[in-house]
Amino acid sequence: MHIPDGFIDAPVSIAAGVIAVGGVAIALRGAKRQLDDRLAPMAGLTAVFVFAMQMVNFPVAAGTSGHLIGAALAAVLVGPWAAVLAISIVLVVQALVFADGGLSALGLNIVNLALVATLAAWIVFRVMVKLLPKKEFSIVLAAGLAGLVSVPVSALAFATEFWLGGTAPISVGAVFAAMGGVHVLIGIGEGLITALVVAAVLAVRPDLVYGARYSLARFANLLVSNRS
Amino acid sequence: MTTKARNMWFLVVGLIVCFGVAGFVSFYASSDPDGLEFVAEQEGFIETAQDSAVAGSALADYAVVGVADERLSVGIAGIIGVIITAVVAFGLFWWLGKRKASTTTSA
Numbered sequence: 001m002h003i004p005d006g007f008i009d010a011p012v013s014i015a016a017g018v019i020a021v022g023g024v025a026i027a028l029r030g031a032k033r034q035l036d037d038r039l040a041p042m043a044g045l046t047a048v049f050v051f052a053m054q055m056v057n058f059p060v061a062a063g064t065s066g067h068l069i070g071a072a073l074a075a076v077l078v079g080p081w082a083a084v085l086a087i088s089i090v091l092v093v094q095a096l097v098f099a100d101g102g103l104s105a106l107g108l109n110i111v112n113l114a115l116v117a118t119l120a121a122w123i124v125f126r127v128m129v130k131l132l133p134k135k136e137f138s139i140v141l142a143a144g145l146a147g148l149v150s151v152p153v154s155a156l157a158f159a160t161e162f163w164l165g166g167t168a169p170i171s172v173g174a175v176f177a178a179m180g181g182v183h184v185l186i187g188i189g190e191g192l193i194t195a196l197v198v199a200a201v202l203a204v205r206p207d208l209v210y211g212a213r214y215s216l217a218r219f220a221n222l223l224v225s226n227r228s
Numbered sequence: 229m230t231t232k233a234r235n236m237w238f239l240v241v242g243l244i245v246c247f248g249v250a251g252f253v254s255f256y257a258s259s260d261p262d263g264l265e266f267v268a269e270q271e272g273f274i275e276t277a278q279d280s281a282v283a284g285s286a287l288a289d290y291a292v293v294g295v296a297d298e299r300l301s302v303g304i305a306g307i308i309g310v311i312i313t314a315v316v317a318f319g320l321f322w323w324l325g326k327r328k329a330s331t332t333t334s335a
Contacts, residue, residue, distance in 0.1 A: 001264045006278035032324045038235060040325030045242045047317035048310055052250035055290060055306055057258040064266040065258035082321065089317050097312060098305070099280040099288035158264065168273035175271055182263040205238055 001069070001154060001183070002094065003109055003161075005102030012165025017107030023115040024088050030081030042208055043078040047086035049197075050074060054090065058189050066186030069113050069154060072121035072147035073194045076139070076211035077201065080122040087114035112157040120153040121146035129215045136202050139215050144195030151187035155179040243314070250306030254290070255299045 008016075035043060050070035057065035070090070074083035091109050094100040101109045125146040132138035159176040166175070202209055206216070213219040229237075261269060268274040286293045287305050295301040 001262060003264065004277040005280055006276045007268070007273065028324070031321075035321060035325030037325055040321040041235065041239055041318065043321040043325075044314065044318035045239055045246075047321075048246045048314045049242065049249075051309055051313040052246040052254075052306065055250050055254035055257060055302075055309070057260070057262060059258040059260060060263070063260050064263060065260040066263050067257075085320065085324075086317060089320065090313060093309065093313050093316065095280070096282060097285070097287050098290055098309065099283045099285060100290070101280075102278070103281050155263065166273065167276045170271050170273050175267065178267040178270055179263070182266055186263050205234070208235075208238065 001066075001113065001151075001158065002091075002101030003105040003112070003158065005104045006167060007102075008105065008108055008161050009165040009167050010104070012161055013104050013108055015107075016111045016161065020088075020107040020110035020115070023084065024110065027081045027084035027088075031079075031085055034079050034081055038208075039078055039082065039210065042210075043074075043082040043086055046070075046074045046078050046082070047089050050086060051090045051093065053193070054094070060182070060185040060189060064182060064185075066151075066183075066189055068190055068193050069117050069147075069151060071113065071117035071154075072125065072143060072150045072190065073197055075118050075122045076125055076143040076146065076194070076198055077209060079210040080118050083118045083122075084114050087118065108158075108161055112154045112161075116157040117150040117154040121150040124149045125211060126214060129211070132215075134215050134217060136206065136212075136216070139202060139209065139211055140195050140199045142215075143198040143211065144191040146191075147194030148187045148191030151190045152180050152183045155183035243310075246310050246314075247307060250310045251303045254302050254306045 053068040053070060057067045060066050071083055071087055074086045088110050091101060091106065091113060095103055095106050125142045128142035128145055129138060132142060156179065159179045162175050163172040198209065206212055213222040282288060287308060290305040291301045292304045295304060
């Protein structure tokens with residue numbers, strides 16, 4: 001869902017750039033508080049994994065594809081602050097090195113894919129983990145649902161930006177409906193991949209899953225030292 | 229194995245997976261338009277897209293300039309991307325997390 005240059009006008013792109021800088025600055029402070037010598041390399045690995053996975057578009061419906069955003073996955077694995085930074089790093093590398101996503105749209109893409117997607121995913125994850133039984137499977141399910149929801153929410157953030165600063169005279173309602181619809185389908189893929197990867201890490205190294213501390217009693221001690 | 233050694237193993241295996249995905253699996257990615265492109269085509273605003281200022285760079289669109297073989301081209305681009313992302317991400321996160329020992333867990 002990387003926005004190219006030209007879709008959104010300069011004022012809205014610049015405003016998004018300001019929000020992106022502010023959001024990343026807050027995430028830097030949060031991550032500095034939370035990251036330790038165990039979580040930091042995991043956050044690095046998560047960023048690299050998201051970069052790799054974003055190269056693999058999967059087909060969703062006739063003639064459309066999608067790829068992992070990774071915000072939900074990153075948030076569950078390394079926490080929301082590091083997730084915002086990991087996705088932002090991926091977006092910067094993609095825009096500067098691979099011409100994937102416009103340079104003037106970098107702020108928009110960071111807002112949608114790093115800030116909005118992570119926020120949506122983290123809210124869903126925390127609420128689901130609270131509601132579900134305190135078991136490994138609940139973490140997998142909550143992560144999957146967080147991934148599923150994060151994609152259409154991110155798509156609606158784009159539709160909002162298009163409404164505010166779209167350069168083409170297109171019916172905004174149609175863009176909202178089309179963006180939401182396609183991205184629910186892509187969200188299913190996002191949810192499945194997120195759930196599978198979280199399940200795989202939980203199976204081998206549950207202590208490396210940041211989100212586990214909100215569900216499993218044996219990791220609850222981490223909440224005391226790393227309360228955000 | 230100590231926790232430190234197990235963490236190192238996890239990192240190494242994880243990075244190998246990343247290289248495999250970006251360097252090999254990426255060739256099999258769907259080349260259909262993504263959700264946003266699809267909507268832009270359907271709703272008729274795809275023409276407002278402009279080429280990125282770096283669209284002419286050596287690695288633009290995940291292809292290496294001068295490498296004709298598509299599998300090789302996207303694979304090399306992916307591996308370079310993994311290395312660049314790794315340097316930036318591990319560097320930043322190491323700096324953010326340095327001199328802080330992790331809380332012990334009962335894993």
